[in-house]
Amino acid sequence: MNHILLKQVPLFTDLTDKVLEQIAGCMTMIEFPESTVIIREGEPGDDFFVVLSGHLEVIKALGTPDERLLACARSGSLSGN
Numbered sequence: 001m002n003h004i005l006l007k008q009v010p011l012f013t014d015l016t017d018k019v020l021e022q023i024a025g026c027m028t029m030i031e032f033p034e035s036t037v038i039i040r041e042g043e044p045g046d047d048f049f050v051v052l053s054g055h056l057e058v059i060k061a062l063g064t065p066d067e068r069l070l071a072c073a074r075s076g077s078l079s080g081n
Contacts, residue, residue, distance in 0.1 A: 001027040009050055037062070051075055 003020035006012045006027075012020060029052075032038055039045060041060065049056070051073050058071040 001029045005052055006050070049073075 001024040003017060003024040006020050006024055012023070015023070038056070039047075041062070053075050055072055055074045057069055060066070060068050060070050
């Protein structure tokens with residue numbers, strides 16, 4: 001991942017280029033097709049996502065009658081799993 005992209009994310013704006021390069025070196029850029037489920041409720045997780053473009057939705061009880069939108073993350077937002 002390019003460290004310049006990370007500089008656009010509010011969490012990282014005050015970091016030096018050297019630190020950003022180290023963080024970027026540990027990250028992998030992944031593109032997901034629209035409507036892809038990337039995290040399921042109840043699954044263990046150890047991922048950290050930075051939304052560079054597009055958006056993601058956090059939905060409780062996906063596909064059930066009790067389904068509800070909990071959050072929406074857009075470009076520059078952060079999400080953890």
